[in-house]
Amino acid sequence: MLSTVAALALPQVAPFELGVVCEVFGIDRTAEGVPSMELRICGPRAGEPLTTSVGMQLVPEHGLDGLACADLVALPATRSREFEPAVLDAVRAAADGGATILTVCSGVFVAGAAGLLDGRRCTTHWINVAELRERHPRAVVDPDVLFVDDGSLITSAGTAAGIDAALHLVRRELGPAAANAIARRMVVPPQRDGGQRQFVEQPVPECSTESLAPVLDWLQDNLEVEHSVSDLARRAAMSERTFARHFAAATGTTPHKWLTLRRVQLAQRLLESTDLGMDAVAARAGFGGAALLRHHFRRVVGVSPGDYRRTFACTAG
Structure with a gap:
């Protein structure tokens, strides 16, 4: 009691x-x-x-x-x-x-x-x-x-x-x-699941060396494009093995995980500040389609993109 x-x-x-x-x-x-x-x-x-x-x-x-x-x-x-x-x-x-x-x-x-x-x-x-x-x-x-x-x-x-x-x-x-x-x-929801994640942008590992900084800056500006390790290695003027080793040493993660977290963060901003449909958000963020966006978004943020938008979308007035 x-x-x-x-x-x-x-x-x-x-x-x-x-x-x-x-x-x-x-x-x-x-x-x-x-x-x-x-x-x-x-x-x-x-x-x-x-x-x-x-x-x-x-x-x-x-x-x-x-x-x-x-x-x-x-x-x-x-x-x-x-x-x-x-x-x-x-x-x-x-x-x-x-x-x-x-x-x-x-x-x-x-x-x-x-x-x-x-x-x-x-x-x-x-x-x-x-x-x-x-x-x-x-x-x-x-x-x-x-x-x-x-x-x-x-x-x-x-x-x-x-x-x-x-x-x-x-x-x-x-x-x-x-x-x-x-x-x-x-005037609050009577129940939210305690297991729902806290809504905080997950920290993306930063680059600790200058050698990869231009590549990461370019990636950040081109998240909607497909990227392979071989393409990124050529842009960095390295072999694939050397690039992968330098990337892990500089950021503490893999190129795929780094890109996924950056894309999820971009999707969060689009869901908060635009009325773009899910397919458009997915395309702008580099996920290709809404299904892949939902998969990665839920894994990183803990809720679906739709639920996130309903909670955090900026509304006029």
Whole structure:
């Protein structure tokens, strides 16, 4: 159940991510059939102002004792990475007492510092993945998903993914009717699959030597054309074997993989900014046809080109 929810605000807390927790768990929606939930806004000390990540101040009504006996402890994003021992003790005690822990974005670092990530699958915003792995090498970090439900630990990526994770938890604990009622009031989709990838441009390996730079620049300007290794080797004035070796040493990948990622990135931009049909997008991006575009796009981005366009297309007004 989710009778009592404690949101732990720490120095440099992100107000929007804290607001996500408040919106989902802190508004009385009993008239719409949602069970009543008590939301406690907690801080290291009750009544002591906290500076948020955007410069405003927040005064929590409850101290760390507000985490005791909570069904859910929510850890919203914070810029801080150093936490008071008493804070970590309180989070650990809540988890040991049976509370579910929900993290939003960088709030996962609080759970990690409390020792709650060891051996467990988790996620965070893509920009924080490398740091999370470095700080908590025993955590099983999945960088692609929107959120991870690991039973008593639910971790989520960026702000919108925090909404998804919170609604997923409501659905899990209170049923789909409650989750749908909350989503309707928030004007958000009632359910997005947690396994859907975070929408981030995949980094394409850059050239580390000047010898291949002219060839890569030319490729970038001619993605719609078919390219063979032999053609590229001739353009670089190398044998095929030498070209392949230099390409791998310079970029860390193969010509085929490099081209595919560049073409997917171009397709993303076309889907976002134009109304071209799928065949036209495929042709402009060098995939030839829509079927091949869908195959590579889904493999790299995690969703179909059509779903991507519906989410990210720029619309007038």
